[in-house]
Amino acid sequence: MEDATILDFEFEAHTNPVGEADRAALLANPGFGKIFTDHMVVIRYSADRGWHDARVQPRGPISIDPACAVLHYAQEIFEGLKAYRLPDGGAALFRPEANAARFRESAERMAMAPLPEELFLSSIRELVSVDRDWIPEGEGASLYLRPFMFASETFLGVKPASEYLYMVIASPAGAYFKGGAPSVTLWVSDHYTRAAPGGTGAAKCGGNYASSLIAQAEATRQGCDQVVFLDAVENRYVEELGGMNIFFVFDDGSIATPPLGGTILPGITRDSLLTLARDAGIAVREERYTIDQWRADAESGKLREAFACGTAAVVTPIGAVRGNGFEFQIGNGGQGLLTEKLRTQLVSIQRGQAPDPHGWLKRLF
Incomplete structure (x- = not known):
């Protein structure tokens, strides 16, 4: 052999x-x-x-x-x-x-x-x-x-x-989103789930995406760009989008993202952003966050920004969230300052325009 x-x-x-x-x-x-x-x-x-x-x-x-x-x-x-x-x-x-x-x-x-x-x-x-x-x-x-x-x-x-x-x-x-998308609007799926404990949520397999398409179609009918899924057990905790991880930015300057645990894809962009945030001295939390908390924090102003991330779309601001019987805006409805800062820093490293302290860039020629 x-x-x-x-x-x-x-x-x-x-x-x-x-x-x-x-x-x-x-x-x-x-x-x-x-x-x-x-x-x-x-x-x-x-x-x-x-x-x-x-x-x-x-x-x-x-x-x-x-x-x-x-x-x-x-x-x-x-x-x-x-x-x-x-x-x-x-x-x-x-x-x-x-x-x-x-x-x-x-x-x-x-x-x-x-x-x-x-x-x-x-x-x-x-x-x-x-x-x-x-x-x-x-x-x-x-x-x-x-x-x-x-x-x-x-x-x-x-x-x-x-x-x-x-x-x-x-x-x-x-660009992944048409028109460059200054921000995207999400639809909260309340009866479809992406992955369950013990399932294939952490694997990058086609079945995960196939099962998300009906929820994405529902999001499109509701005038939204992407679907966001809640957990399969309690149907309360925010997990990830149809094809991207999600982050939240709070008024104290800290950021949070749902924790990995078998139901969420371990995104490489996600991990890179966590590293860059920690390098900058930003308080980072990987913790569970309910849809009710998300809505309350957005309406009170505690939540200032939110963004999705992945290889294809890189970093995309989330401007608004809709679900059955509710809708709320995040911050000014566009790209926030910290979202812009992290995106610019990441893209600059990817394109060889900024120092690469972690040795992430692998030159081909």
Whole structure:
């Protein structure tokens, strides 16, 4: 069996890549998740061979059997990270080793073959090196990277698969929310939950997002940008949004965020913001916070700001919250001073424009 941590990647160049002029036009306004680069990574796993056949090849459709295990039993996980253009024209990743570790943890929770973390990192470096011209420049722009893995074995039966396909695709990205969104409005779901104790809430698997879509559709019907979920046990405590973690900023200058514990995704942006806040001497609490407390604190002025965070949207101010029978505004309804400060500091580090005391930025070229 090969040592999966040191696999050599075979490279097959695209025979008809997007031309320079067409690529420039696409990069001028890429949106989010709409366009894709020329190549992709594919690595295979089987129980008898381990991880093998690492390739960078032209991006294109994949062929799977109708009895492919993922179609029936949903063994699937993914990650999201970005390559940023640096001031000197180079490029870097932000904390990719944290994504590699979380990918491994998600695989273990879903009874899938864990991908060695160094192989995860190598796959990202290989793809960005080949498609480096697809990294857009400009404020808020980046190359969004989507590593994912699914059970590819052909069988019907409820058991962990013995074959997996790991892939990485890349998508030039602009702002996650349309119009740049000075702030977003949230809808509090009072009858759908995202995750329960003992479930898959801490794993980055597609099922978590699939189950949130009906609640997100409800939020959209109510004129809101995102749904926010309460806990599954008491239906009182704020947990996270459909795809982002959440923070609260109080009048004493402190910040708080719901604690991890198996039902909340351990966000890398979340962890980075906690670190930056502590570095700045800001009092930080990871504690449970009820929807009733949130509403009362917003109405009294004790709560000054709130924001959501994640790889795709980075840091997004929360301006208002709605639910069945209530609505309240947070602060001035836009971006608060501390939210802006933390966002600016984080983005400046990600783009190589500020000191990086924690060594988070990993240069690619």
